[in-house]
Amino acid sequence: MFKQESNGSLNETTPVRASLSADLFQQFRISIIAALTTAIIVCGIYPAVVWGLAQLMFPFQANGSLIDKNGKPAKNSQQIAGSLLIGQNFSDAKYFHPRPSSAGIGYDATASSGSNLGPTSAKLFNGTIKKDDKGHEVVDFDGIRDRVIHYTLDNGLPHEASPSFKQFLDEKGNVDDVKLIKALNADSSAIVFMPKFAIPPDAVTGSASGLDPQISIENAMLQAPRVARARGMKLDAVEQLVRQFTRGPDLGIFGDPAVNVLGLNLALDQAKQ
Numbered sequence: 452m453f454k455q456e457s458n459g460s461l462n463e464t465t466p467v468r469a470s471l472s473a474d475l476f477q478q479f480r481i482s483i484i485a486a487l488t489t490a491i492i493v494c495g496i497y498p499a500v501v502w503g504l505a506q507l508m509f510p511f512q513a514n515g516s517l518i519d520k521n522g523k524p525a526k527n528s529q530q531i532a533g534s535l536l537i538g539q540n541f542s543d544a545k546y547f548h549p550r551p552s553s554a555g556i557g558y559d560a561t562a563s564s565g566s567n568l569g570p571t572s573a574k575l576f577n578g579t580i581k582k583d584d585k586g587h588e589v590v591d592f593d594g595i596r597d598r599v600i601h602y603t604l605d606n607g608l609p610h611e612a613s614p615s616f617k618q619f620l621d622e623k624g625n626v627d628d629v630k631l632i633k634a635l636n637a638d639s640s641a642i643v644f645m646p647k648f649a650i651p652p653d654a655v656t657g658s659a660s661g662l663d664p665q666i667s668i669e670n671a672m673l674q675a676p677r678v679a680r681a682r683g684m685k686l687d688a689v690e691q692l693v694r695q696f697t698r699g700p701d702l703g704i705f706g707d708p709a710v711n712v713l714g715l716n717l718a719l720d721q722a723k724q
Contacts, residue, residue: 544677544680549666563662577594579591579592596644600626606677612644619642651666670710
């Protein structure tokens with residue numbers, strides 16, 4: 452076969468050129484089919500199979516481990532008291548308190564994060580203050596030393612403090628956090644406060660997620676007397692609930708035993724006083 456070029460001469464179209472064009476189209480068609488097939492399997496069939504198996508075998512866990520105020524699986528959104536997988540704040544004396552949180556403004560499930568402060572950070576240890584919209588000084592970050600003091604006083608743990616520490620207490624005996632944090636940053640060595648019990652690290656430090664739903668057994672047991680007093684319950688009964696909501700290491704070897712705070716506090720609300 453011949454074709455006439457623009458200069459009027461004749462040139463034979465080679466079979467090689469036609470073959471290359473056909474091969475290119477074939478490879479292009481194969482790549483499109485492979486991409487579409489992979490997308491259907493990976494983005495459609497596989498997730499559907501995993502979702503279906505999870506709904507069939509582990510429906511409670513697959514749907515977020517959501518429970519109602521009785522500690523039972525929530526049947527609808529109106530009954531949800533929380534998730535056993537996500538920490539939330541409890542500050543009342545009659546409840547066990549969770550780990551500190553830097554997620555958002557604290558315990559914000561939409562802004563999971565840690566403080567990202569290193570071990571040499573003065574902010575991490577001494578805390579910081581800021582001014583609010585009205586110009587009042589408020590706590591910006593409480594700091595580990597402030598948390599240790601609160602944990603010790605809130606749980607009635609024995610401690611040593613210099614007489615000058617009374618200047619950071621108000622007339623009700625509560626800690627003036629702004630005054631204390633300012634003093635810690637001005638001269639941290641001037642503040643003498645020493646608990647006589649070893650404070651569990653999880654009681655005064657946050658996790659990387661800021662949403663840990665559990666605390667250590669040591670942390671829970673130190674809080675148990677306060678909870679028992681606030682509820683008028685026997686200490687043995689509270690400690691028994693702590694043991695009931697203690698989960699062992701995953702597969703028996705991964706991690707440490709820990710206590711689920713939400714489940715424990717809901718059980719306390721249901722317990723007979």
